[in-house]
Amino acid sequence: MPTRARKTPLRKTRPRAPSRPRLARPPARSRTASREKWVYLFDEGRGDMKDLLGGKGANLAEMTRIGLPVPPGFIVTTRACNAFQAEGNQFPEGLWEQELAALRTLEKRMGRTLGDPGNALLVSCRSGAKFSMPGMMDTLLNIGLNDEVAEGLVAETGDARFVYDAYRRLVQMFGTVVLGLPHEPFEHVLEEYRRQRGIQNDAALPAEDLKAITQAFQRIVREKSGRDFPKEPLEQLRLATEAVFRSWNGKRAVDYRNAAGIAHDLGTAVNIVTMVFGNRGEDSGTGVVTTRNVSTGEREMEGDYLANAQGEDVVSGTRPTLRIAALKEQHPKLHAQLERICQKLERHFRDVQDVEFTIERGKLWMLQTRDAKRTAQAAVRIAVELVRERRITRKEAVLRVKPEQVDFFLHPRFSSAEVKAARERGDLLATGLNVSPGAASGVVALDADTAERWSKEEKKAVIMVRPETKPDDVHGMLAARGILTSRGGRTSHAALVARQFGKPAVVGVSEMEVDCEKRQLTVAGRVLREGDTVSIDGTTGEVFAGRLETVIPDLSDPHLLELLKWADEFRELGVYANADYPRDAKLARELGAEGIGLCRTEHMFFETERLPRVQQMILARTDEERAETLAWLLPFQREDFLGLFRAMDGLPVTIRLIDPPLHEFLPNHDELLHDVTELETRLELLKDKPEAAGLEARLVQKRRLLEAVESMRETNPMLGLRGVRLGIHLPALVRMQVRAIFEAACQCTREGVRVFPKVMIPLIAHSNELRVEKELLEAEARDVMKEQGLEVAYQFGTMIEIPRAALTADQIAQEAEFFSFGTNDLTQTTYGISRDDAETGFLSEYLQKRILPENPFATLDQRGVGALMEMGVKLGRKTRPKLDVGICGEHGGDPKTIAFCHRIGLDYVSCSPYRVPIARLAAAHAALTS
């Protein structure tokens, strides 16, 4: 008993919640349910209410608001859907009453009544979430039909075929959508009737059949579900609303949201719309148009139209659709009205729209509008032209094109028709890692020499196929149109070189067996011999048998150039390129690069002419011998830099000193071990035979080589003698490189070329390494400039690619004049993952099992690697406030990473030349959205 007697009557309230919420309790907001507005008439909503009304509903409301002909209707909100789930699949308080009230308004406006056989209103019930989830949730049409209403409508329209077709569809949809019955029993009935009539198409069934089918469908519903098809139209409406609500948590929808990254707590709205029919005769029809051409971006309405048909017929493709021009011929006035509406919509929504419409007996009704999906090419052209038409700003235009879409302009691709046909033929052999975009067809060549010979001498298009590639395969890769390997990951040698040279490549096709001895590949149960033709798509990772035609988009697209120019105005990050050769540098510059962020000097050592001398240098037994080979290499290296400097006249060129472990330049260990063992065995067995004579000498030579290679072998070469460690171990080598850089720089200066070399020392873990190395090398640089009587502006800096370097960046910045994040290596060490091994091994297992959300070698791991980068930038600038900081790992061309680099205050990103335009746009996005 309360201590004080209450005088005022107790208000009727729900009981207080117990202190601990129980599971599945409805959320607090359901307590205010009775007061919440769950239902909006179309003329009560607006286009910016997508959270509440869903995308479809908000746009229907907006079209209504601006006076377009939309069939009257109303929307049940997404909050109602959430409340429904929260109450354990019960309508929240007040919802049904509000739905009924809205229905009454509809009936009043239409002068028709749901369930009135003399004057029946029919409605549809469709889902509509904030983000489009096409086909993922449920729809019911023709709600309001029952036997009496059907008879009444037949009387009213005189079109029994139309009425019973609508009725049987309602029953069928009710069975499958609301009750979850299988489709087959319904389809069997239709089949049977078609068979009896000897026809292919349901549309040709006469009215009596459709009526009989309707009855058959009602029997199926009764037998399979144990309940009758509800005759009461209001019950139909209520059950349809519930079905749409429930479909939000259906498996299909949940899977889709997981894949598309859509939140699960958004809920779906439900749109109840007066039915209009495009199948009421030749003055009726239905269609779908976009306000511009979404393939090319051209400014013309484009789409499909079908007379005397319903929307379903357009989608199902049972009758061939006509181009929208057909409407112009048949009903020029309606066509003109549609065009005016499209223009109004585009102006109103400030973007190209994708529109559904229906014509019922000469009256045009708009059923849906939304921003149109478009190809990359169209996206660019539309964005640029909307600016010219003063519809949107340059900023908006830049933001409307995704950086990834720019890639489209850069690579050949297979036409979709070709791909479809190849799939149908069963020519899709496998899907590997899509490491370098673009498509290519050619004959299989199983080694670099063959690839080069067939390409150069026989002028064949070649696809070079290997288990994996090595530095001495590069000449073959250059000669080939594309590269295909069975091993290796996203940053394998094949992938890196392919991206570097813009060659399409698919790697890590583990189900493909490459037999270099039998000169064949086995994949998907098929054997392809060397010389057979294959096609690879480096954008998708697909590998096809046979030749597929490629389409080459235009890189110099004027719209693209304009858009990128605007992007350059907005971005704050510099965009540099990774380029080792003058031809790459030129290309990068054409594509907009503002400098070279990474020139890998060791690539120059792999060239056929130089490699033997490089090996001799490595294996040298005396300093003199080493000095001799280095002196031989110097002019070559100088020539390399001369070319780069000339190509980048006026722009900085960042040159990384030698980085890889020495064994990469030496012959393969296992091959040598094989040869030595074989020779030893032969010598033992043939020791008294004449053949033995030559063997001994070869054995001695091979053995010496094997010993040298073994002495340089490392258990974990990635963490071994490379980078600055190599420079400290073999100072003469890096001094030669620095000499070459500065001799070239002086020569260029004399020629009038403006040079700015930035010498980059890789793999620093401790500031002492950099101090020692910089002292040595800067002295060499000064010697050269003194000899040449010239001063050249330059900087010495370092890669930050070891966690310790980032952690001690304040100390390192005392020596380094610039930083460049080498995120490939930094990812390897921060994650403890060897890129050479993991991407075709456990890392792909991790990605398949969703243990990792993304491949950290493709998209930067911001939480881990990114945290180190942020630390590195902050600590570095603590010591040297104006420290120039960039990134030159593979990630430098990835838009997500570029946004991150912008956020943590980098000065520039550097990526492969072909990704420069993408990076320019991504950098603009980063600046505009941060």
Place this chain on the structure above:
Amino acid sequence: MPTRARKTPLRKTRPRAPSRPRLARPPARSRTASREKWVYLFDEGRGDMKDLLGGKGANLAEMTRIGLPVPPGFIVTTRACNAFQAEGNQFPEGLWEQELAALRTLEKRMGRTLGDPGNALLVSCRSGAKFSMPGMMDTLLNIGLNDEVAEGLVAETGDARFVYDAYRRLVQMFGTVVLGLPHEPFEHVLEEYRRQRGIQNDAALPAEDLKAITQAFQRIVREKSGRDFPKEPLEQLRLATEAVFRSWNGKRAVDYRNAAGIAHDLGTAVNIVTMVFGNRGEDSGTGVVTTRNVSTGEREMEGDYLANAQGEDVVSGTRPTLRIAALKEQHPKLHAQLERICQKLERHFRDVQDVEFTIERGKLWMLQTRDAKRTAQAAVRIAVELVRERRITRKEAVLRVKPEQVDFFLHPRFSSAEVKAARERGDLLATGLNVSPGAASGVVALDADTAERWSKEEKKAVIMVRPETKPDDVHGMLAARGILTSRGGRTSHAALVARQFGKPAVVGVSEMEVDCEKRQLTVAGRVLREGDTVSIDGTTGEVFAGRLETVIPDLSDPHLLELLKWADEFRELGVYANADYPRDAKLARELGAEGIGLCRTEHMFFETERLPRVQQMILARTDEERAETLAWLLPFQREDFLGLFRAMDGLPVTIRLIDPPLHEFLPNHDELLHDVTELETRLELLKDKPEAAGLEARLVQKRRLLEAVESMRETNPMLGLRGVRLGIHLPALVRMQVRAIFEAACQCTREGVRVFPKVMIPLIAHSNELRVEKELLEAEARDVMKEQGLEVAYQFGTMIEIPRAALTADQIAQEAEFFSFGTNDLTQTTYGISRDDAETGFLSEYLQKRILPENPFATLDQRGVGALMEMGVKLGRKTRPKLDVGICGEHGGDPKTIAFCHRIGLDYVSCSPYRVPIARLAAAHAALTS
């Protein structure tokens, strides 16, 4: 012109410093020089003024202060030395005047005057820095002598030999020390006189010779330096003071300070002391004693004495010294006085003292006292006994023993006499990495089987020698007394196993060539055959030919046990042990471990009996085959854990699930490749011969194995498929391990043994890995407990050994109930250094070139790896405030690292059993000094 005329006269001031300091400008303090006290008489100073007066000077002042017989003297301060350097090697203002004033006081006290031929005062001038730098700086004796003074002294003492010996020493020291002349010309003169007299010893030269020698020395000075030996005693004093000042920056002293880590800006004091002479007859003498025995710690004065001699004679060893007991026989009163003084000094300084004294004509003079250096054994005993004598507190006692000194008690060592003799014989073959302390002698065995056979069957002491060791060598390593390898680093397999089992080991002896075919080693130009005897000292890294006797200190030393008990009272860190076997666990517990911090389960897989089954499990082609071998392994693994749990009854046992890459369990790749190639070649050459019959089958088998090994081969196994990655890849394997752990835990519980298993999942880089693995394994654990009808307390946790784990420790702590830092791996990835390759490669080059101050695998890199650890602790405890955090890398037993672990708030350190006592003491130090 100033705008206002000054009325007051301008004060005379030094000109204002220009705004930018020039180089070599004296520091600001020299402006106040004239007012600073540069000179302290002994009775003006105190023992705690070491900063200002140096160690020697402060102690001389202190002895004076407490009334001990110290020859009168004074000290020039270290600040004067610094001012001298700062003024460009000029005496600061006032210094010389103060020195003269102090000298006058001396003269007054002694009743003698510097330079007075009738009554001459002689003084010495010695350096004395804050920290002892023995022999690094200069000393001048007998200042005040010239021809007249010498004649006067001869007249006074009647001892011309004594006077001219002192005089020639002064001239000689003046030439070499003050003027920097070479020693040789002086030595040649002495040699010549000895030759003429036919004697060995300068002491036997007659007075006339010494006088002639003095004159000859003066000629040498004049000729070699171009200046006369200064006759004026005050000039001698001034030049001597300057020479000591200058010697602070001499190369020897600078090098010493660099090596000893002494700051260069401390400066040295200069001690000017009245000369007393121990060579004035049989009632004179000199000696050095420690107040206790510094070898054993026993409580008895100990040292050397030489009658009628000077300090130099004791040091130079020209005459054999006597035990201090000799003084007792000759002069019992003086001996008793010395003993009283020693006791007073020890009481006063609260520690054992190392004392120099001189007796001049029956009077005892104290010339120096300082804390005595002592052996580890003595340090422990002295510390404990001083507490018993109530001289110091327990805290002080604990702090007086260095943790490293405890190591002494744990390992056999060679006696110093043996080592000296072996060196003299030329038997020191090489010095490698001292990776596991202790000394051992034995016959060389070049493979594990031989080592085991010789040890077990022939009962020989064996040293196992290999290029490097592998897991299947462990049985041989266990059988051997010590391990010696030519390759590998501080954390190589050999080093890890050796430390684990407390076997002495020297690894990475790169100049030693091990030829397993010829069964011999070549080192230092000598060839040792298998079966020859070698001796290795794992404490020093030395390798000797032949047998050296070992001495085994006593581990159960009662003083040590007492000291460690006190340490346990003070420390806050727990001390756990890394132990894989019950016998290690027992040992660790005896040595004071409070739990197992790391049990490496894979070590159990390498046992001879199990390895074939483990290989079968790895190579299994079906899940059934794998399940079968796992079922076979389960009881073994359960037995392992039973033993561990029983040994650690009541204490936590941390068990790490399988960690290493699978190929470590498989046969060697190169050997297989060799065998396959050889068989292929034989088969080709012998194909029609009868021998071919058996070859085919062997080839097929070897080929299959080679293919399997190749399919698991990784470029960088350290960063590959291991740790949790392996667990996710082969879930059945880790489930078997968890089953074994919990079956054993349940069985123990039933037996009344209290168990607390902590299951540790290695190599986590992303929290998802841990979540997935923990779900799987905790389910298995619960299954077992359900089957057994028992509940066991347990935890699931992880190693933090990848930078990303430390960076995302907040996320990881959502899954992990404890952290253990695996600093071996964490150092590898943070530094980007492969421990397998680096320690005998570029890392040792770095250490030699001083690019790195320390080997980061021996002492934790606090700046880099430590920063990540600190982050890991903070982030982890942000999520889980009571998170239990430890360290189980090799560093866990390193005192510096332990101090760091204490500072960042770890709960415990875990180290190999033999380092547990060291860690206990180090943890106490950390707690007492933080």
